[in-house]
Amino acid sequence: MSSNALRVTDISVEFSGLRALDHVSLFVEPGEILGLIGPNGSGKTTLINATTGQVPLSGGSVEAGDDQLTGLSPREIARLGIARSFQIVRLFNAMTIAENVEASALAQGEGRRQARLAAREMLGEFELLDRADELAGNLNYGDKRRVEIARALVARPRFLLLDEPAAGMNESETEKLLNLLAILPEQRSLGLLIIDHDMPLIMRLCHRVQVLASGKTIASGDVSSVRTNPAVVEAYLGSSVEVHT
C-alpha cells in the first residue's frame, strides 16, 4: 500500500445500535480498480457513505494521500478529490445534461468558461454531446448512469467511488460501460472503487476484490483467489448460521 492511496482504516459505523460496519479496512491505489462485493446488507454502500462523509464514523479513520478525511463534511471531502456516484441515481433532474456536468466542475472552483469547456469535452467522451441540452430527468436509466459518472469525472477526482454503476443497464449498455471504466484508472491516474452485483463485470474489470458480509471483511485479494474462497461462496449461497458454526 503506497502513501498516496485512499486508506480506510479500521472503521466502524453504527445505526442506532446496529453495527453496519465492524472494523473494516480497505485501500485503493491510484491507477487501480478495486471491486467491493458482498450480499445485500453487508455494508458496501455504507462504506462509501462513510468514506465520503455522508454518515458519521463511530471509529476508525479515512485518509487520501496526505489528507485526513475523517470527520470532514461531504463538501470538504469532495473538494479533496474524492468523487462518487449513488446507488439510486441522483441527477439534477430539472437541469440540462450539460448543466449537470458543468456544475460539478464549478463546485471544484473552476471558472464558468473553463467549466463549460471541461463539460463539453467530457460529454463528448461519453457520446452525450448531441443531447447536452436535454433535461436530465427525461433520460432513460442507463443514460442517467452515464451522466452521473461523467459528472463525477469532470471534477478530476483522485478517487472515484461507484455504487452499482451497471444497475438497471441492459447487456450492451453494461458492455459499453465496462470498456469505459476499464481504461479510466490509467488514463486519468485515479483509483476506482466499484460496488456491483454483476459478478462477471466485477471479475473482468477489477484488479483486486474485497468481500464484505455482515459488516466485516471476509476475504480480499485477486479475483481468482476470492472466487474460490469458501467463505465467499458460503456468504453468496446464503448458508444458515447453524451450518456456519
Add this chain to the structure above:
Amino acid sequence: MTRHLMTLAVLIGLVVLVVLGAEFAEVRLLSRIATNLCIMLVLVLGLQVFMGNSGILSFAHVGFMGIGAYTSAMLTIPVQMKGMALPDLYPVFAGLQMSPYITILIAGLVAALVAAIVSYPLMRLSDAAAVITSFALLVVLHTVMLHWSEVTNGPRTLFGIPRVTNLYLAAGAAALAIAAALAFKESRLGILLRTTRDDEVAAGALGAHVPNLRWIAFILSALFAGIGGALWGHFITSFSPKAFYLKETFVILGMLVIGGPGTVTGAVFGVLIVTIVFEGLRAIEGLVNQAQLFSEQVVGVTEITLALAMIAVLIFRPGGLVATREVGDLILRRMKLREKK
C-alpha cells in the same frame, strides 16, 4: 448564449409593449395599472431569485419589501411634513431629506443587510422547517413595523412620501430586474444553487456549499424586494404596515407559482397573466356592483380566483406554466425542430 439573449429580448420586449400600450391608450387608469405591474415584476423576480433557484418557499419576501418602503419613506418625507407624518422620528433623521432616486437604492441595501443578518442561521434548514421559519420571519418583521413607531408611525398610515415612481422608472427597474435575475440564474452561483434545489445530497457530494449559496441568493432576493418596496412606496405615497403582510404575500406568491418559479420567464408571465385577470375581474366586479344585480356588494372575486388558479396550477402543472426552460430556449428549440422537418 444566444438563447439567454433571446430570452432577455423577449421578456424586456414584453415590458416595452406594456409601456407602449399604456402610453398610447392615454387612459390614466391603464398607466397606473402598468406602473403597478412593473413594480410587481421587480418584487416577483426578486422572489424568483431565491425561491426558483433554491427550491425553498419563502414567505418573508414581503417583509423585506416593507423594510424598503419604510426606509425610503423615512429618508424622503419633506422636512416640514416630518413632524406630522412621523412625530416620534429620531431627531437625527428629523432634518434629513434625500433624493428619492438615491434612497430607493439605499432601501434595497438596507433590506439586503437585514436579510444577510437574520437569514444566515436559517439557510441551514431545508423543506418544511425552512418554510415555517420564513413565515415566522414575516410575522416578526410585520410586528416590528407595527410597533416601531419612531420609523413607521406604528400601525397608523404613513403619508407625505414624495411621488416619484412613474411608468418609465418602474419599467426601467423591471427591465433591470429581468436582466439581473437571468444573469444570476445562469451564473456560477445560480447553477450551483440549482443543483442544491434538485438534489441536496448530490450537490453536497460534488462540493457545493449549500447554506452559503442559499444565503447569497436570499440577500439578492431581499435587495430586489427592498427596491421594489421603495418604488411601490413612492408610487402609492401613503401606506401602513398591513400593506406588507399576508394579502400581498399571497398575491406575489400566486403570481410566481402560477407562472413557474423555476424560470425567469415564468415569473414575468405570472405577473402579466395574474395582473390582466385581476384587473378584468375588478372591472367586472365594479360593473356588477354598479348595476346592482345583487342586494349586497360583490367583493373578493379576485382573491377567490387567484386561490382557485393556484390550486389548478398545482394540480395540473406543478412546476407552473413555464417550468424548466426559458422562453428564448423554447423558441430556439422550436426553430431547430422546424429546420429538421
